[in-house]
Amino acid sequence: MHDPEATLRQHDLPVTAQRIAVLRAVSSHPHATADDLTESVRGELGTISRQSVYNVLNVLTDKGIIRRIQPADSPARYEDRIGDNHHHLVCRSCGKTEDVCCAVGEAPCLKAHSHHGFKIDEAEVIYWGTCPACQKKR
Amino acid sequence: MHDPEATLRQHDLPVTAQRIAVLRAVSSHPHATADDLTESVRGELGTISRQSVYNVLNVLTDKGIIRRIQPADSPARYEDRIGDNHHHLVCRSCGKTEDVCCAVGEAPCLKAHSHHGFKIDEAEVIYWGTCPACQKKR
DNA sequence: ACCGAGTTTTGGACTTTGTCAAAAAGAATG
DNA sequence: CATTCTTTTTGACAAAGTCCAAAACTCGGT
Numbered sequence: 001m002h003d004p005e006a007t008l009r010q011h012d013l014p015v016t017a018q019r020i021a022v023l024r025a026v027s028s029h030p031h032a033t034a035d036d037l038t039e040s041v042r043g044e045l046g047t048i049s050r051q052s053v054y055n056v057l058n059v060l061t062d063k064g065i066i067r068r069i070q071p072a073d074s075p076a077r078y079e080d081r082i083g084d085n086h087h088h089l090v091c092r093s094c095g096k097t098e099d100v101c102c103a104v105g106e107a108p109c110l111k112a113h114s115h116h117g118f119k120i121d122e123a124e125v126i127y128w129g130t131c132p133a134c135q136k137k138r
Numbered sequence: 139m140h141d142p143e144a145t146l147r148q149h150d151l152p153v154t155a156q157r158i159a160v161l162r163a164v165s166s167h168p169h170a171t172a173d174d175l176t177e178s179v180r181g182e183l184g185t186i187s188r189q190s191v192y193n194v195l196n197v198l199t200d201k202g203i204i205r206r207i208q209p210a211d212s213p214a215r216y217e218d219r220i221g222d223n224h225h226h227l228v229c230r231s232c233g234k235t236e237d238v239c240c241a242v243g244e245a246p247c248l249k250a251h252s253h254h255g256f257k258i259d260e261a262e263v264i265y266w267g268t269c270p271a272c273q274k275k276r
Numbered sequence: 277a278c279c280g281a282g283t284t285t286t287g288g289a290c291t292t293t294g295t296c297a298a299a300a301a302g303a304a305t306g
Numbered sequence: 307c308a309t310t311c312t313t314t315t316t317g318a319c320a321a322a323g324t325c326c327a328a329a330a331c332t333c334g335g336t
Binding site: 152153154171172173188189192213214 | 321322323324325331332333
Binding site: 070073076128130131132 | 208214254258265
């Protein structure tokens, strides 16, 4: 995400300091939670309301500018990297999240046949495990 | 789940009316939420506290007797069917959840190489889409 | 069948994550 | 610049779950 301002204009979104800051924060802290991002934005802007962070994140998510991921037992996390069908690796004990490319060749995970009459539009894969740091701790 | 009582004893869990009822409810209402299950158990026992339902569900989940699934934007759901590595198909608009067998042959989804030093123990797949009923509605 | 020790269940307060709504402030167009 | 429409802010609220202490129950031994 090189130019947050341009990105906003491309999507017909009024440019505000809050949006620019949130966008930058998401970009530089992949997989951060709304809370993490609020912290980060406050460091840059001084203040921002909790609600605004949510507003911005929701708008950006709706426009497809960022992606929201919601692993079990964790608040939602946000990321910049979109449209490349990658998946996630989450640590059960600390929540650390990493990106992984689709492990099984050319996105076969998307080829699920339409089961039960559902119209499938996405296959979400989460690999659960323990991160190196947490492996040491125990 | 034919004999909830026997199942409890097998796992060294004291047998209580609440546990039997919750276990039966999970068995007969696959993918139900804690709230749904509370409803169902109240129909059978008359009363049960909200906390007890959570207690029981947590114990059963810890012991591996039932499985908890937590799709985004939905409260946790519980199921009986465990150990067969099946995945889920969730309707984005109504939350209806169906089981699907691993779509790509013999569980290749579990073969993710250990990335980033993580020790991976599970690959969770959720197929997102629209169920037949919700397709008609719009 | 009863007792006692140790678990469960209960009820109520509390926490976390997020949304709703109305008023104040700010961006963009002519 | 002024107007209009959107955003931001503030504060209340909602859903899902957990924490804690007291009361009730289960189970093993007698």
